[in-house]
Amino acid sequence: MKLKLERRAAPSALVSGATPVLAVIATMIAGGVMFWALGANPAEAIRIIFWDPLFGDFASYTRGQLLIKAGPLILIAIGLSLGFKAGIWNIGAEGQYIIGAVVGAGVGLAFYPTESRLIFPLMVLAGAFGGWAWAMIPALLKTRLGTNEILVSLMLVYVAQNILASMSTGLLRNPDGMGFPGSRNIARDFPAAANPELIAGTGIHWGVVAALIAVIFAYVLMTRHRMGFQIRLAGEAPKAARFGGVRPRRLILFTLGMGGALAGLAGLFEVAGPAGQISIDFNSGYGFTAIIVAFLGRLHPLGILLAGLLMALTYIGGELAQTMIGMPAAAIQLFQGMLLFFLLAMDVFANYRIRLGRTEVKA
C-alpha cells in the first residue's frame, strides 16, 4: 500500500479554509517542541504567547497593542494579496513601507511647527505616494522590459534601508536633538501631524481604520468588480486572461501600485503614531511578516483580517515571553516562519486528494 496524490479538478474550498487552522495547530505543537528545546515549559510558553496577551495579567495593556501591530500587517497584506492572487510577486513591501514613512514624515516635518488641519491628510497622501512610487520602480521595469519583479522589489528594500539611515542622520535629523540620529518625534511634539490613539486604551488609530477600510475595499473588489475577476483570472490562467481581454501590464501597475500605496500608508501611520519618529531602526519587518499574513489569510480579505490579528498576537505574546520567561526575540520570528511552512505543506490537502493506492499487480 502506498499513499498517492490525486489532483483535484479545483481546489477544495472547505479544505482551503481549514488548512490555516490546522497549520496554526501544527505550529503550536512544533513550536512547543522548540520552546522545550530552549529550556522553557512548552505549555506555559504557548499560553503566554496565545492566551496572556488577551486574557492575562497585563491584558488591559496588551489588548491595545494588538490592533497597533495588526493594523500595518493587515494593511500591507491586503495590498500584497492583490498581486499574489494575480501571480505578481511584490516581496519588497518592507521598502515601500519605509519610503512611505520617510516621504510622509518628510512632508509633515517640512511644515513644522505649523498647526493646520490639512497637514495630516497631506502626510497621508504623501505616505501613500511614497510607497506607490517605490513600487512603481519594479512595476515599470516589469511592464517596460520584463524585468523580474521579485528580485527588483527585494533589492529596493536594502536601498530603502540605506535611505532611511541617511535620512535619520541627515536631512530629517532633529535639529534640536543634540546631534543624536533620528527625526523630531511627530507623535509627541507635533500634534498637527500626529496619528493619535482615537479611542483611549484600544490601540485604534487612523492606520487601524485604514486597514478596515482596505479589507472592505478589497472584499468588494475581489468578489464584485471586474478588476478583481481579472486579477483572479490572471493568477489562475494567464493565457486565458489575455484571451479574455485582460491587459497584463495594467494589472501589474495596478496591483504593484496598490501594494506599494498601502504599504506606504502603513509606514506613514506608524511613523506618525506608534513609532513617532524616523530612526535607523524604524522598520521592524512588518513588510516581510505581512507576506505570511497574506498567505495565512489565503489571500482572502477576511482571512487576512483574522491572520493579521493572529500574527499580531504572536508578536505581543513573543514580547511577553521575552520578559516573562526570557525567551529570545528571534524565537518568535522562527515561529512565524514555521507557520508559513506548515501552511504551504498543508495546501496539498486543498489541491490534491490523498488516497491509498495499490502498487502491486494482482496475480
Place this chain on the structure above:
Amino acid sequence: MQIMIFGQIDLILLLASLMVASTPILLAALGELVVEKAGVLNLGVEGMMITGAVVGFAVGVNTQSPAVGFLAAALAGALLSLLFGLITQYLKSNQVATGLALTLFGLGLSSLLGKPYEGVKAATLGKMHLPFLSDIPVLGPILFRHDPMVYLSILAVVAVWAFLTYTRPGLILRAVGENHEAAHALGYKVVRVRLLAILFGGAMAGLGGAYVSLVRVPQWTEGMTAGAGWIALAIVVFASWRPLRVLIGAYLFGGVSVLQLNLQAAGVAIPVEYLSSSPYLVTILVLVIISLRGQHGAPGSLGRIFHASS
C-alpha cells in the same frame, strides 16, 4: 578624480579582496544554478546562506576548526533545503512562496542560534600560498595567495560545468529541468533528481554563508549575509544558467562591493548610505540589462509543479 581615488587604494589588495568578497556569492549562485537547471526555483538561498553562516561559525568556534565549520554549514544548508524539497516536491507547494518561507525561517533560525555567538571570535582559514605561482609579481598576490575555499569555489565552477556538459547524470538533470513530463515518460525519476539538486544547492548556499562568517568578516552578526543570497539568484539569471558566466557575474558583484567599501574607507565625498546601496543598485541595473537583451536559456520547466498524472 578617478586616478585620485585609486591613488588612495592599493589596487593589488583591492583585486585580491575582490576574490574573497565574491566567493560567498559564487558558491551560493553555483548551487542555485544546478537547482534551477533541474527545473526548481528555490528563493530560499538567503535563508540557507544565513543558516550556513551561523552554523558554520558556531561549529567553527566550538571545534576550533574552520574546516569542520564549513562541513557543518554545508550540512545545515542541505538540511534546510531538504525541508524546501520535501514540501515542494512531495507536497507540491508553490515554489515561490515556499522559497520565501525558507528565507524567513532561516533568518529567524539563525538569529536564534546565533545569540550566544555575538562578539565571539573564531579561528579563520589560513592562506594557502600556491608554490611558485604566488611568487609571480602582481598576479601572485592577487590570484594565488588565498584560503582553500577560494580555490575550491573556482574548482567547483569547473566541476559543475563539466558535470552538466559531459556526464550522463548531468544530461538527465538538464532533461528533467527542461521538460519534466518528457523525462518522466522516458522513465527518469523527476522528483528524486530534483531533490538531489536541491540538496546540492542547499549545501553550496551553506558553504557560501559560512564563508561570510568564518573568513570574510569574520564574526557573527545578525542578518550578516545582507541580501547576498538574493544577489546570487540574480547572478544565475545574469549568467543565462551557465556555470562559467556565474563566475564572471559573482566577481563583478564582488568587485562592486569591494570597491564601494574601499571608497567608504577612503572617505570619498559620497554619503556612506549611497555607497552601501550600490551592490543592490548594480544588481537591479544588471537585471535591467539582461531583460533588455532578452532572457535566454531558462530551463523549460523552471518553477513549474510536477505531478505524474499516472
Place this chain on the structure above:
Amino acid sequence: MTDALLRLDGLTKAYPGVVANSDVTFQIKPGEVHALLGENGAGKSTLVKTIYGLVKPDAGQMHFGGVPFAPANPHAARAAGVAMVFQHFSLFEALSVAENVALGMDDPPGRRQLSASIREVSAAYGLPLDPERLVGDLSAGERQRVEIVRCLLQNPKLLIMDEPTSVLTPQEVEILFHTLRKLASEGTSILYISHKLEEIRALCEDATVLRLGKVVGTCDPREKTAAELAEMMVGSALHVPERTGGEAGEVLLEVSSLSLPAPNEFGTALRDISFSLRAGEILGIGGVAGNGQDELLAALSGESLAAPGTVKLSGQDVSRARPDARRRLGLLSAPEERLGHSAAPGMSLTENALLTGEIREELTANGFIRWAKARGFAERIIEAFDVRTPGTETAAGALSGGNLQKFVIGREILQKPRVFVVNQPTWGVDAAAAAQIRQAVLDLASEGAGVIVISQDLDELMEISDHFSALNEGRLAPIRIARGLSIEEIGLMMGGAHDMQDVAPEARA
C-alpha cells in the same frame, strides 16, 4: 499462442471514477503491424503505458517473447525490447538531437559514435537528421523522426506508435508507412494506435478495437470498410453533420498581407497572409501542428496585434483592436487549448462564461459584475449545448474534454458572432460530442455568420468546409474550393513531403 511476441491477458486498470482498461486480452505476432483502435478515452493510452512500464495494472498479466513480462519502469521495458513513439513528444527543445536520442537509450554509446549511428540509421530509413541541431528548431515532422530514430537505435522487437500521423502531411504519412512496412518485413512488430480508419486499413494486418476500456472486437482491417470500423469503435452509427442552405453573402472579414514575428523562441512567424471570408461561408484551414495555427488565431482574436490595415471586419480596420473591442464588433474565437487558454480550469462555469461573454451579454455594469446574469448565461450554454455538469458552479477543469469543448464553443456561438474563428474544435473530443460541435458550426454558418475552422483533422475539414487552405511555415496556401480536392493536392498545400526521402516504395504490400 506460443508464437505471439506480446500477449496481454485480462489487463485491468482503474482510476478513481473511471475504469481505463477492463479485462483487455489480445496478442501481437512477430513482424505484424497491429492496430489498436478506439475513440478518445477508450483506454488506448493507458494500455500502451502499461506495456511501456509507465502504468502498473491492477490485474492481469503480460507475456513478451513467451516469458512473463511486468516492466517496473520504461528502462525495464526498453531492456526487453519495447520502444515507444509518443503522441505528445517526449523531447527536450533546448537539447540537441543527439542528446535527446541519448536520453531515450539506457546505455548510449559515446558522443561521436552516437552521432554517426544517428546519421546512418536516419538515412537508411529515409528520415534524415542532423545530430547537432537543437530539437526546438525542428519542425513537427522532424521531431517525430528524432523519436523514431531513437527507437530504431535500440533494435526494438516491438515498436509502439501513439497517433503518429497527426503531425504529418499526407505525403509524409505515405513515407512513414513505407518505413514501418520495411521495419515489419525485417521482423519488428508494430503496435499502431490511431483513430484514423483509412490509415489503419492501409497499414495494419490485424486490429483490436477498444471501447470504454474493453476489447469489443478484433478484425483484419483490410477486410472492413471504414464505416464498419467506425461502428465497432463508437458502438452505433454516427450522425453525419448536415448543411442546410446558405448562400455566400458579403465579405465580412478581410485579411491582407498579415505578417507577424514569432511570439517566442520556438513559435512560428506569420508571413504575408491574405484571404477574405464571406457571410455564410466556412473556410477550413489545415496544416501540420506548429505551422502558425495558434499564431493566426491570436492575430484574429486580438491577442496579438498586427500592423494597421491588415485585419478588417466589414471594412473596419480592427488590426489594432484588443480582444474585447473585437468581441464588441462580433469577431469571436475559440483557441485550441481548452485548459488554460479558452477556459480557466480552476474557475467555475459561471466565471468562464463571464470570461468572454462580458461585453456582448452585458454581464457587467459600471465595472461591477452581474453575477446572476452571468450564471444565467452559463445555464443557457449548458442547456443549449447539452453540457453534462452538476451545475454552473462546477470548475471547468472538472468537466470531461468533450463537455468542456461544447461549453467553450457554445459560449461563443450563443453570443451570435458575425465571424467565428475556432482552432481544433474537436481535438480530443469523443465522437458524439464532435458530431454535435460540427453541426453547431454548420448551423452558425447557415444563419449567416462567417466561420474559420483551423484543424489538423483533414476529414473534418473536408466534411464541413466550403473553401480550404493550409498553413505551412506561417504561410497560407492559395484558397481552393473544398469540394473535389484530392488528398494529393491537399498534401501539397500542406508542404508536401518536406525533405523526407521515400525509402521503399516497392515494399508496398
